[in-house]
Amino acid sequence: MFLPIVHFDLDAFFASVEQKLNPRLRGKPVIVCGVDPQGQNVNRGVVSTASYEARSYGVKSGMPVYQARILCPQGIYVGGNFSAYQAHSAIVLTIIKRFAPKLEQTGLDEGFLDFTGCQELYPDTKILCEKIRRQVQNQVSLPVSMGLSISRVLAKIACNLGKPNGLFTIGKEDIKRIVHPLPVEYLPGVGPKTQIVLGNNGIKIIADLVKNEIKLTNLLGKFGYNLYLAACGIDNIWFGERAEIKSIGRSTTLVKNTNNASHINSILFQLCDEVFYELLDKNLTAGCVGISLRYPNFTDKQKSKTISDFPKTPSELYHQAVELFNTAWDKKTKVRLLGVRTSKLKKENNLTPRVKTILMLKRKYGSDILRSGFVLDTRPVNLKQ
Ligand code: TTP
Numbered sequence: 161m162f163l164p165i166v167h168f169d170l171d172a173f174f175a176s177v178e179q180k181l182n183p184r185l186r187g188k189p190v191i192v193c194g195v196d197p198q199g200q201n202v203n204r205g206v207v208s209t210a211s212y213e214a215r216s217y218g219v220k221s222g223m224p225v226y227q228a229r230i231l232c233p234q235g236i237y238v239g240g241n242f243s244a245y246q247a248h249s250a251i252v253l254t255i256i257k258r259f260a261p262k263l264e265q266t267g268l269d270e271g272f273l274d275f276t277g278c279q280e281l282y283p284d285t286k287i288l289c290e291k292i293r294r295q296v297q298n299q300v301s302l303p304v305s306m307g308l309s310i311s312r313v314l315a316k317i318a319c320n321l322g323k324p325n326g327l328f329t330i331g332k333e334d335i336k337r338i339v340h341p342l343p344v345e346y347l348p349g350v351g352p353k354t355q356i357v358l359g360n361n362g363i364k365i366i367a368d369l370v371k372n373e374i375k376l377t378n379l380l381g382k383f384g385y386n387l388y389l390a391a392c393g394i395d396n397i398w399f400g401e402r403a404e405i406k407s408i409g410r411s412t413t414l415v416k417n418t419n420n421a422s423h424i425n426s427i428l429f430q431l432c433d434e435v436f437y438e439l440l441d442k443n444l445t446a447g448c449v450g451i452s453l454r455y456p457n458f459t460d461k462q463k464s465k466t467i468s469d470f471p472k473t474p475s476e477l478y479h480q481a482v483e484l485f486n487t488a489w490d491k492k493t494k495v496r497l498l499g500v501r502t503s504k505l506k507k508e509n510n511l512t513p514r515v516k517t518i519l520m521l522k523r524k525y526g527s528d529i530l531r532s533g534f535v536l537d538t539r540p541v542n543l544k545q
């Protein structure tokens with residue numbers, strides 16, 4: 161069967177990596193708390209993801225940890241290890257890239273493959289995807305689900321229908337039978353609020369969306385029209401090629417609020433180091449640097465400035481960030497959160513050999529493989545909730 165568009169998405173990604181790294185966690189309800197998909201710290205109480213064993217108790221991403229503990233008291237609660245997730249993501253992507261002429265990564269653990277025009281080479285994309293899934297399983301020991309179809313929106317729905325650890329196809333002839341009877345929340349873009357609005361207007365399943373183009377547009381404007389397109393299996397604005405990245409940043413909620421300047425500086429350095437190498441990884445430099453801080457009473461301060469020459473090293477970026485930070489911070493109140501952000505991004509190809517080597521090592525072994533001696537071990541990578 162040749163279906164040109166594939167969506168892949170690793171199952172319970174953070175939890176699967178934890179189970180892979182620690183055999184004692186396999187087959188158990190594992191709940192990862194601590195980091196989000198950008199590596200930012202969410203250590204104050206939210207579930208990042210839950211293994212499928214934990215999901216059977218009703219535990220979900222985004223749920224407060226205290227609620228998860230009520231639903232699943234026997235669960236194993238672990239802190240996030242973002243650099244391990246990044247390293248596993250990079251290996252999986254390398255495997256998948258070998259097969260696909262066109263790959264668009266849409267998240268740390270997911271993306272689209274486009275085999276349009278490759279029918280001669282791959283007459284059966286279903287067989288090919290089974291092979292890719294086996295390779296990921298054999299080489300990285302992580303379960304990945306895939307969906308195949310004729311558009312991105314349908315491939316994504318197919319992937320979700322195949323989860324966990326499955327492969328699901330939706331051909332043109334299957335749309336009425338498989339897609340139309342699904343509840344509206346199976347459609348990407350329909351969250352709990354939209355679901356209520358639609359439900360109040362008698363729209364419960366995808367077939368209802370297909371029948372109600374005008375009603376949807378009147379009800380929800382452009383958003384409604386895009387839902388209508390998605391329900392028809394047509395890629396709407398959300399499924400176009402990815403918009404260009406506008407900014408790259410990192411922020412972290414501190415383990416403990418602090419007004420210790422050298423501690424703050426060390427964290428700022430670490431954030432700058434991560435931002436610097438992410439920019440390089442994407443072949444970008446920035447024309448603007450900014451910092452943010454949050455006080456314990458949740459007041460936020462932000463400062464940014466335009467720069468003509470982008471720093472050549474993480475420490476140059478750090479000096480810019482510290483200068484901005486010192487104009488924003490009152491120098492006595494404790495700080496709860498720190499962030500560094502770069503924007504006005506531009507393409508850059510002039511890397512020094514030293515930086516290229518560091519970048520290569522970070523890509524291969526994860527971003528924590530090399531750290532400046534200036535960075536204290538400040539981020540709670542192994543938080544026990
Ligand atoms: P998802 O692919 O949405 O979720 P998942 O891989 O855990 O589970 P599945 O795909 O099988 O449904 O997100 C990938 C990772 O991103 C996830 O493992 C943890 C992180 N994440 C969060 O930190 N917070 C969130 O709210 C979500 C949805 C994901």
Ligand code: MG
Pocket residue numbers: 169170171172173269270
């Ligand atoms: Mg996933």
